[in-house]
Amino acid sequence: MKLLRLGTPGAERPAVRADDGRTLDLSGLTADIDGAFLAGGGLDRARAALASGGLPELETAGLRTGAPVARPGKVVCVGLNYRDHAEETGAAIPERPVVFMKDPGTVVGPYDEVLVPRGSTKTDWEVELAVVIGTRARYLDSLEAARDAIAGYAVSHDVSEREFQLEFSPQWDLGKSCETFNPLGPWLVTPDEIGDPQALGLRLSVNGTPRQSGHSKDMIFQVPYLVWYLSQYMVLEPGDVINTGTPAGVALGLPGTPYLRPGDTVELEIDGLGGQRQTFAQG
Secondary structure, three states, X not given: OEXXXXXXXXXXXXXEEOOOOOEEEOOOOOOOOOHXXXXXXXXXXXXXXXXXXXXXXXXXXXXXXXXXXXXXXXXXXXXXXXXXXXXXXXXXXXXXXXXXXEOXXXXXXXXXXXXXXXXXXXXXXXXXXXXXXXXXXXOOOOHHHHHHOEEEEEEXXXXXXXXXXXXXXXOOHHHHOOOOOEEEOOOEEOHHHHOOOOOOEEEEEEOOEEXXXXXXXXXXXXXXXXXXXXXXXXXXXXXXXXXXXXXXOOHHHOOOOOOEOOOOEEEEEEOOOEEEEEEEXXX
16 A cells, blocks of 8 residues: 655645555544554554545645655664765764664655755755554564564655764764755555565656665665664654665765755655655755
8 A cells, every 4th residue: 555645734634545546535544644543553444445445535636745654753764774875975884773863853745845954065865765663663573573563665855964964963963853854755655565675776866967876675784674673772663764774876975065955956766655856945
């Protein structure tokens, strides 16, 4: 299934995209696609409702696409998880996952405007595969248990301000948590539809120029391991998001470091998960 949320910020309507391309209304089944929905068997109920053929069609013309899951409790990020990205930034290949947190308030819709922070000179792009947690994960005992804890996957744009991130603090949070810095979606795609999360191509362009073209098979630490690993140190709750890292091609590693400016347009996509498009504006 492909789940999505449509409408103005804070008033999104839950929906599901049928195989024939129609968008069907889930608001009779749930008020929102959030942690409570995922924890309460919402995916199974949505799947059954979709199979029954009784869901009303939703007219989508003019409706904004929000993030496919309501504001998560936390956004956990894994840095330097592609060897080529670590190499382009001059960082050592990590022996353990590099983990940092991102303000959940950064999560916005996939086509929403993204703001270049005031005083920024080094706003950068990062296309990432996002994992959305579906069941409480605490001290998981196997990779299979980690797979079972996943509700689905989405496209994530881990926007970063490199000066704030790398020069203003020994921790990365300042450069990762600026407002609008995590467009998510357009869909939450369930694992049965995606299959192997390590078999997905990731692509990003800026003003029509290709910048990133990577593949999730090249992750240093793969998806089930990341979910298992994180569960040893924190409790992952339904609706939480994990950003799993970005491949090479970010501005920080390119000749001339062509950082983003107001007016720039970024487009990104991941196989099977859809695409995003944002125009940047001044914060």
